Amino acid sequence: MSGSNKTVRAWQGIYMKDMYTHGGFIEGDIGEYLDFSANIAPFGMPAGVRAAAEAAIAEAERYPDPFCKELIRALSQKTGLCADNIAVGNGACDLIYRTVQACFGICCLCDGGKNKSGISGRKAIIIEPAFSEYERALKLFGVEVIHYHAGSVTKCLSRKGREGIPDRPDLSELSEEIGHDRIGNIGLIFIANPSNPEGRLFDREELVGLAKICGKKGIILVADECFMGFVSDKTQYSLLPLIAKEQESFENVLVIDAFTKLYAMPGLRLGFLAGGSKALIERIDSLRQPWLISTPALKAGIAALELTEEEYRLPLADHLKKQRRIMKEALENLGFEVADGQANYLFFTGGIKDLKERLLKKKILIRDCSDYYGLSKGSYRTAVLTEEKNRRLLEAVSEAVKEV
Numbered sequence: 001m002s003g004s005n006k007t008v009r010a011w012q013g014i015y016m017k018d019m020y021t022h023g024g025f026i027e028g029d030i031g032e033y034l035d036f037s038a039n040i041a042p043f044g045m046p047a048g049v050r051a052a053a054e055a056a057i058a059e060a061e062r063y064p065d066p067f068c069k070e071l072i073r074a075l076s077q078k079t080g081l082c083a084d085n086i087a088v089g090n091g092a093c094d095l096i097y098r099t100v101q102a103c104f105g106i107c108c109l110c111d112g113g114k115n116k117s118g119i120s121g122r123k124a125i126i127i128e129p130a131f132s133e134y135e136r137a138l139k140l141f142g143v144e145v146i147h148y149h150a151g152s153v154t155k156c157l158s159r160k161g162r163e164g165i166p167d168r169p170d171l172s173e174l175s176e177e178i179g180h181d182r183i184g185n186i187g188l189i190f191i192a193n194p195s196n197p198e199g200r201l202f203d204r205e206e207l208v209g210l211a212k213i214c215g216k217k218g219i220i221l222v223a224d225e226c227f228m229g230f231v232s233d234k235t236q237y238s239l240l241p242l243i244a245k246e247q248e249s250f251e252n253v254l255v256i257d258a259f260t261k262l263y264a265m266p267g268l269r270l271g272f273l274a275g276g277s278k279a280l281i282e283r284i285d286s287l288r289q290p291w292l293i294s295t296p297a298l299k300a301g302i303a304a305l306e307l308t309e310e311e312y313r314l315p316l317a318d319h320l321k322k323q324r325r326i327m328k329e330a331l332e333n334l335g336f337e338v339a340d341g342q343a344n345y346l347f348f349t350g351g352i353k354d355l356k357e358r359l360l361k362k363k364i365l366i367r368d369c370s371d372y373y374g375l376s377k378g379s380y381r382t383a384v385l386t387e388e389k390n391r392r393l394l395e396a397v398s399e400a401v402k403e404v
Contacts, residue, residue: 033360035383036393037367039196039227039345041264042319042385045300046312049263052303056296064295071298074305075272080244084278087285088301090292091269092226092258093133095284099254099273100124100137102284103188103220121187121219125174129197129372131224134190146183147373150174150191150202171206175213189214192224193237197369197381199227199341201237208242215252220280222254226271227343229262232317243276250276261344262313263304268297320344323384330394334401345383351404353377358400364393 045053068088076083089095104122123144126134138145150171177183189210193202207223214221228234235241240257243250258271270293275281293301307313320343327346328338336350347369352358355378356368369379382393 033363033365034389034392035365036385036389037365037381037383038266039261039343039381039383040266041230041262041316041344042383042389043264043316045264046304046307048307049265049300049303053265053268053296053300056299059295062295064291064293064298066290066292068293068298071293071301071305074302075274078305079240079274081240081274082247082278085243085247085274085276085281087273087281087288088293089271089273089288091260091266092224092256092271094269094288094292095256095271095273096133096222096224097137097140098284098287099220099222099256100141100143100188101287102280104138104141104143105287121185123185124188124190125183125186126373127174127189127191127195128374129195129369130190130192131196132371132373134224135373138188143187146186148174149374171202171210175206175210178210178217178219179213186217186219188220188222190222190224192226193239194227194231194341194343196224196227196343197345197347197367197372197375197379198339199343199345199347200339201231201342204237204239204242207239211239211250211253215250218252220252220254222256224256226256226258226261227345228257229313230317230320230344231342232314232321240274243274247276251280252277254280259301259304262316263300265297265300265304268294268300270297270301320384323387323390327382327384327390327394331397334398345381347379347381349379351378352400355380355397355400358403359393359396362396362399364396366393 071088072083072086075081075086075088079086087095089098123146124138125146125148126138127150128147135145178186191202191207193207194200195202211221223239225238225240228238231237239250239253239255243253243255254273254275256271256273259268260266260271273281273284324341324346328340331338331346331348334350336348339347341347356366359366367381369375369381370377372379384390385393
């Protein structure tokens with residue numbers, strides 16, 4: 001093997017190993033484990049969604065619709081947004097990477113070899129702790145990343161932050177810093193709402209305030225709302241209704257969502273992005289590959305959007321609210337500090353640094369959050385699943401605590 005091939009192989013090994021530190025992955029057969037590491041809806045894929053995906057196999061001998069017209073039409077009806085303000089993708093990750101490319105990359109076909117996105121800043125802010133793919137996508141395009149802690153409402157978030165993290169400001173302080181140019185050359189901000197791994201919700205007024213300041217400074221605000229569907233009163237927190245009502249006021253705002261978590265279909269890969277600027281949406285959409293979404297994924301997505309709030313999302317949110325309360329109380333009684341999360345997972349910390357390894361021996365998988373920016377060993381996230389599965393997890397954690 002030549003030296004260059006060895007270098008490529010070595011780089012690929014490091015990159016691939018680092019990539020799969022997310023939940024829902026383990027060396028070997030994950031089917032042997034009770035998986036609390038990936039935050040998927042606890043009752044599995046809805047029957048109608050599964051039936052639509054399975055029926056679509058009969059159409060697999062034909063290419064899927066490259067423009068996803070039927071799905072975008074259904075999304076438009078569901079969200080109240082114009083179809084031109086929506087783009088679809090092969091999961092949220094695809095949309096994250098294409099958004100960064102649209103803002104910071106150079107499209108030789110569209111831009112004549114120059115970045116014509118209109119974004120002048122070459123730095124980006126990530127509200128931490130957060131999904132690592134934001135940073136990965138930004139670094140891929142040579143963007144300098146500023147990690148920013150936005151005043152955790154929980155006392156359990158590790159205070160042992162890394163160098164460069166401000167001392168726990170909230171969004172109003174961030175708005176002030178940007179507004180007074182104390183943080184300059186910013187082109188984009190990533191924020192997850194609810195946050196991951198804490199599951200906390202940001203106040204919408206603060207988010208709108210940040211969006212307006214960003215708009216004045218030419219900054220794109222990207223809100224990741226992939227877990228918003230698990231929040232009972234999501235319309236009080238989501239930015240989508242505001243964009244639908246007055247898109248001109250939110251031309252610098254993008255919202256990313258996915259079918260992955262809420263409809264338990266991570267293997268089908270389907271997400272969507274919405275924003276106030278049709279031009280920005282068109283630019284992001286122009287960067288996709290043709291036939292990006294498979295026919296089974298398209299049909300599953302359309303079936304998912306046909307489900308009413310009353311028959312699916314609201315009962316699911318009620319179940320999660322009840323089980324979160326039970327799990328939070330139980331973990332606190334075992335000596336852990338638990339965030340008051342509002343999504344389908346709980347973030348907790350404690351003195352047991354090897355809890356994940358101890359639970360693995362019991363064939364239970366949770367998410368070790370020590371690789372999140374600013375968090376350390378002893379930080380964990382667990383999905384909230386069915387009552388029976390949650391009980392088994394709590395029993396296993398209790399046994400692990402007694403073993404220490």
